[in-house]
Amino acid sequence: MSAHLALDTAETSTDMSKAPEIINPPRLGRWIGVILVGTVMAWIVYQALTNPGFQWDVVGRYLLDVGVLKGVAMTLQLTAIVMIVGLLIGIVVAVMRMSGDPLLIFCAHAFVWFFRGTPVLVQLVFWYNLAALFPAIEIGIPFGGPKFFEIPATVAISSFTAALLGLGLNEGAYMAEIIRAGLMSVDNGQSEASKALGHKPWHTFWVVVLPQAMKAIVPPTGNQVIGMLKYTSIASVVALYELMHSVELIYSRNFEIVPLLIVAALWYLFLVSILSVIQYFIEKHYSKGWQGQDDRGA
Amino acid sequence: MRHEQHPLNEYRASTMTAAKTDEPLVRCENIWKTRGRNLVLKGVNLQARKGEVVCLLGPSGAGKSTLLRCINAIELADRGLVHVDGVPIGCALRNGSHVRLTESQLSRQRADIGMVFQNFNLFPHMSVLSNIIDAPMRIRRETRAAATHRAHELLRKVGLLDKAGAYPRHLSGGQQQRIAIARALAMQPKLMLFDEPTSALDPHLTDEVLDVIKGLAATGMTMIIVTHEIQFARDVADTAAVMSDGAIIEMGPARDVLSRPTDPRTKTFLARSLPDPQRQAV
Ligand SMILES: Nc1ncnc2c1ncn2[C@@H]1O[C@H](COP(=O)(O)OP(=O)(O)O)[C@@H](O)[C@H]1O
Ligand SMILES: [Mg+2]
DSSP, rough: HHHHHHHHHHHHHOOGSSSSSOOOOOHHHHHHHHHHHHHHHHHHHHHHOGGGGGHHHHHHHTOOOOHHHHHHHHHHHHHHHHHHHHHHHHHHHHHTSOOOHHHHHHHHHHHHHHHHSSHHHHHHHHHHHHHHOOOEEEEOOOOOOOEEEEEEEEHHOOOHHHHHHHHHHHHHHHHHHHHHHHHHTTHHHHHHHHHHHTTTHHHHIIIIIIHHHHHHHHHHHHHHHHHHHHHGGGGGGGTTHHHHHHHHHHHHHHHOOHHHHHHHHHHHHHHHHHHHHHHHHHHHHHHTTTTTTOOOOO | OOOOOOHHHHHHHHHHSSOOOOOOOOEEEEEEEEEEEEEEEEEEEEEOOOOOOOEEETTTTTTTHHHHHHOOOEEEOOSSEETTTTTESSSSEEEEEEEOOOHHHHHHHHTTEEOOOTOOOTTTOOOHHHHHHHHHHHHHOOOHHHHHHHHHHHHHHTTGGGGSSSSSGGGGGHHHHHHHHHHTEEEEEEEEEETTTTTEEEEEEHHHHHHHHHHHHHOOEEEEEEEHHHHHHHHHHHHEEEEETTEEEEEEEEEHHHOOOHHHHHHHHHHSSOOOHHHHHH
């Protein structure tokens, strides 16, 4: 019976023309969409080319201006350092959170609660004005004990340090949650297998669990980096000379506000595009072992 | 193949009844363990001599995995001591009380005990070869060349020499489990623990894994195996221990326990686990 059936199927499958072809339904909605999007884009291009308010000649003049380039360099530098600080803090806090130790868990909770719960702007200004609260930064026994080391806070806290602390601590709180989610996405059996082999806790974390967690950590972290790149512009409130502040200084002199904002926007767009490409390659690196079809037997 | 007796079994069965002259390799004494509100282990005693194969059977939820995990200190018992090779596992005697070791100290003890899991737990981001050589290189300080050489030897033994460069995800369950066994063996453990090594496999893939374990038994490796494969237990085990509800209810020479169980709970458990005679005929 079953042998007969199999033979039947084998016969018909040799003649392709007998099998009905399956075609797609007409896509009317898509054509309407194409017309809509095309119209909007044509209008944007038309405006950009004909509206004299854009002043492309001014944009061209300032795009590679030395002042603007310095701002770009500072923006990149601040973003990189803030993200590294945020990543390190995030790892430490996430590990504390998952350690099972009540004291460490409490500290991690408190950190995330505070730095996620207060506006970055407030934190920035706070760090910048630390001198008002603590006239000197000193190392010694607290509550009035002897001092070993002391510098005036106004000297210690520069614009850059204030921006680094404000943005870095805040970023650390967000990264902690992203990293914790990533670590939780790794099956418990992985750290168990690593322990059973005799690996030390730090090896289990760095070599077995974290690389697997990276698959879940990289995409939201890419989001954070791109967000941070633009968010560093908030540091202009503590007079840090980053990209946004550099164009502000120029248009406060020549009043060419729109073209200079376009200069800044073009630079941000360019930098974000580069970051997106980098993110693509990092994601590819951490998906090692997952590529290809899921074709295993059982 | 399945019904053949390993020659070592006869020998081991006879040494088992002999007087207690030498220290057993594994000695669990009066192990108690709670998990949440559940009392999971209730005063378990279990021993395994050097070279002995102990099969641990019993319904799910009996506490078999928990006991196994206490033997290599993945979990620590609340009360009672596990000795492996005469050394207390998971704690040290200090001023008359047993104090837990740190994670770092535990890892040193675990390195000598191999464990194979139900879900293989290979590291998916590492190639098969890296999975095997990573621990010997890091923990035993072996050179890459030496570790790789032995990895290839082990891969040949489990019949997967051609898969050294593959990633675990692209292998079948049976192949993954054989790699997991090779990975554990690469640390040259003095004891191997298996927690239901074939329970996650399609039925047609179990034999390739069971055959590797049988081969290992023939080399004289001490093993404690949690399994539901009664026929396999008959073939490979010297001793069978049956657990139910956190306690070992029956223990003795495998052929006696599995053929003429005395405890009614063992009888019902075995009756339910024995393969359908019709299915065996196919
Ligand atoms: N995380 C947990 N919390 C509370 N109880 C658990 C937990 N994990 C397992 N148990 C309980 O422990 C008992 C023994 O589990 P286990 O050792 O896995 O049994 P087995 O391996 O024999 O199936 C079961 O009754 C189970 O309900
Ligand atoms: Mg189990």
